Amino acid sequence: MTAPKTLYDKIWDAHVAHEAEDGTCLLYIDRHLVHEVTSPQAFEGLRMAHRPVHAPDKTIAVPDHNVPTTLDRANAATMTEDSRIQVEALDKNAKDFGINYYPVSDVRQGIVHIVGPEQGWTLPGMTVVCGDSHTATHGAFGALAHGIGTSEVEHVLATQTLIQRKGKNMKVEITGKLRPGVTAKDITLSVIGATGTAGGTGYVIEYCGEAIRDLSMEGRMTVCNMAIEGGARAGLIAPDEKTFAYCMGRPHAPKGAQWEAAVAYWKTLFTDEGAHFDKVLTLKGEDIAPVVTWGTSPEDVLPITEVVPAPGSFKGGKVEAAQRALDYMGLEAGQKLTDIKIDTVFIGSCTNGRIEDFRAAAAILKGKKIKDGMRAMVVPGSGLVRAQAEEEGLAQIFIDAGFEWRLAGCSMCLAMNPDQLAPGERCAATSNRNFEGRQGRGGRTHLMSPAMAAAAAITGHLTDVREMM
Amino acid sequence: MDKFEKLTGIAAPMPLVNIDTDMIIPKQFLKTIKRSGLGVNLFDEMRYNQDGSEIESFVLNKPAYRNAEIIVAGENFGCGSSREHAPWALLDFGIRCVISTSFADIFFNNCFKNGILPIVMPQEVVDVLMSDANKGANARMTIDLENQTVTTSDGQSFAFEVDAFKKHCLLNGLDDIGLTLEKVASIKTYEADMNAQRPWV
Structure with a gap:
């Protein structure tokens, strides 16, 4: 009999492509999200070394950080020159390297962490990275998702893996019901208030408990999004029927028999009874205020x-x-x-x-x-x-x-x-x-x-x- | 990446806790498509007034610390954004080592990719190093990566821990991507297995 595992343990174990004797692992990355601010130097690095993108079909880019949000933005003059250079660099890099791309003119364009789930790129059990600390958002689907620096962006582009050591497990349980006027944002801020901004450093947080289960997928994304503000690179919530319902029919979600197989696998993604957490925080839902x-x-x-x-x-x-x-x-x-x-x-x-x-x-x-x-x-x-x-x-x-x-x-x-x-x-x-x-x-x-x-x-x-x- | 073996240099004290990457390099400087040239804007909003003049009281503007190569910092240094522009700015200024009781994970990793050594020390050691750094330019600290020690200007020596693989890469200035591509067969095998097991990915 194998030892009981946490959700994080299961996703981690399913993505180790190579493990060195000292425990350093190559973690395989299922989805790599890219935006215009933290990627130009990474693509430049590939060009200089004559390296292709290893898995362009698993790489998704969208400009979001410095695009104007005014209604006249189709006019390129609304952007400062340096911003325009970054967006144009992403346009060019997406085309040259053949990756999936939602340009500014596309109705599907938006913040990378909203576009990923919306288009069905983010699915339970995956590893998701992006050169942005709020990649933790995707953990709401039971995906192991975290931010990386630009050198790591280049590493993932070139190899579809990251050099990693496993983090520790932390459980954050929110019991009971939330009172009226209290939302997912109040949960996630209250957790940071309780742990401090370094309380999660070195850990992957799994959020659980009735108040978390009661949240919609949108609310769960809000909770996981701010895991990084508590120091944890990643936050996770085990997938359930709400997760499957959200994913079903999305453009890049599996269809037909593959959907059935995927759901069967996703249903195995939960923390086993008796699995070990290195740190535990419990808050009562009814004690959380706006x-x-x-x-x-x-x-x-x-x-x-x-x-x-x-x-x-x-x-x-x-x-x-x-x-x-x-x-x-x-x-x-x-x-x-x-x-x-x-x-x-x-x-x-x-x-x-x-x-x-x-x-x-x-x-x-x-x-x-x-x-x-x-x-x-x-x-x-x-x-x-x-x-x-x-x-x-x-x-x-x-x-x-x-x-x-x-x-x-x-x-x-x-x-x-x-x-x-x-x-x-x-x-x-x-x-x-x-x-x-x-x-x-x-x-x-x-x-x-x-x-x-x-x-x-x-x-x-x-x-x-x-x-x- | 430049090798990091042994460094003797001026250490600047920055006891403030939670120094975030927005402080290290504010977002208006992230619009570059290069890695270099960010040193002049390191700690921009703490270092300069709105009119561009220097804020005299800021540590790196003081004559003793203008050539600092080490920072001794308060806890949770580098929290916030994943921007690698933070270590790029530190490096471009000339900082090769940061010592604190704790670092944010992403920043910590980003340092190693750029030849900067982040060192975690217990509070009582950071307190000693902070007072040493407060002595100014005449006090030079020595960081010896091979032997994993920090030595103060008056000869007190403290051992530190560092991940063996990261140490190896830093000592030899190794490119991670090159090392990983040597294992491309393992990656391809993994991909073939996964295509069979989880074809929807």
Whole structure:
């Protein structure tokens, strides 16, 4: 009898193409997602060494990080020259190396982590990598998915493998039910608040428990997306009927007899009874509140009903970091979080740019207007999300409320395109990072769920969405 | 990739925790299609004012540390984005070694691919190295990869752990891709097996 295995153990074992005596493995990669910012140097490396892409049929590219999201973007002049050079380089590299490609002009274009699942490239049990730390998103399907650097992008392009050592297993269980107004974003931020941004370093997290099982695929993607903000390269959720239903019929999902065989295999992808986890965190679903971040690290998270903490309440190096965060954020210890005024609202990103996120925000915004003077934008995660939101009437709700309704891209999550905060501008954002300068030099970011961001847009300050439900 | 064998150089103290890759190299500098030239923008927003003038109090702007080759940092150095531009910027500035109690995984890996040695040390050792780094330019630390030791300016020596394969690659400046392609037969065998077992992949 073999020892019980975790889900991570099973996927890992199924992908070791070679193991050296010292335990260093070549991990086979089933899907390699590529975008314009972290790939040019990798393709250049291949050219210089006269190497082809090993498996172009398993390589999928889409420009997302610095494409404009304004409606006039078909006009190349809307892009700065350096951004245009990167996008054109990806156009050329995709063509020269014969990989799958969704150019800016394609309705299927969008953020790479939204396009992958949407097109059925991401499937349970796969290994998925991308030169982007939020590749963890794909773990929602029970795929082992993580970010890599550009040297590793080149390595995967050339060999379809990564040189890896196995990580440790961590279990994050969310028991019971979530209360009304609490979402997947509140779960994932609360977990980071509990572990700290380095709590998952060296681990692959498996999220489980009733509250996780109850989430839609969109919600599960939000949870796994931010595994990296807790330090874990990858987050995983075991596939179930919801996963299979989401995958069925997608353009690159298997069909017919292959579908049946695939589902039979996917049903074996769960953690065995008694399997060993090196670290365990359990949170009660009912204890999780709608949360916001107050500082400049995703671990700086508190329920919306709290006050800004005093730096002296922390320990070690965090005291200095918290003081620096308060100075940067322009906040005072003891200030109520709901008293923090907001200039801008950004709804979108690979964390919260899917249809369910827009439904949640639109439910709060329906028939209401955003605060006078508020700058607010919704940026769909893909052209298909945009089309669906228009069909469901969500786009009109955003527009009527006073939001800009944009084209798909990463946009103000990392502000590589023109969507940026000015110094001192304060933003309620559904994205994943509140680092200094992340949304623009001097910009101040508060992370939260789409419903909470919508509530802040209406009142002009951080708001407990439960009061608006 | 340049070899890393032994390095004696100035160490700059950066005790702040959670120094993320957005701090190391802000996104406006990711629009390059080259690996070189990023050193001037290393820690850009901590290092320069809006008008481009230097912020005097920032450690790498102080005369003693302008030629630093080592950084002693607070915990969780390199967290956040996977951007390899972070180690490229460090390397272009001249940093060949970073010492901390912990590093983010992706950054840690990216360093080794670029001839930078990240060293994990326990808190009490980092505290000693941090005070040594605080002595300025006259205090030079020595990193000996072969023997896996860090030696302070006053001769205190501390051993560190490093993955044997990564050490081998760094000592010899080896290209990972070349090494992996020597195992292409294993990869092809794996692919043939998987085509039979999981043809939908």
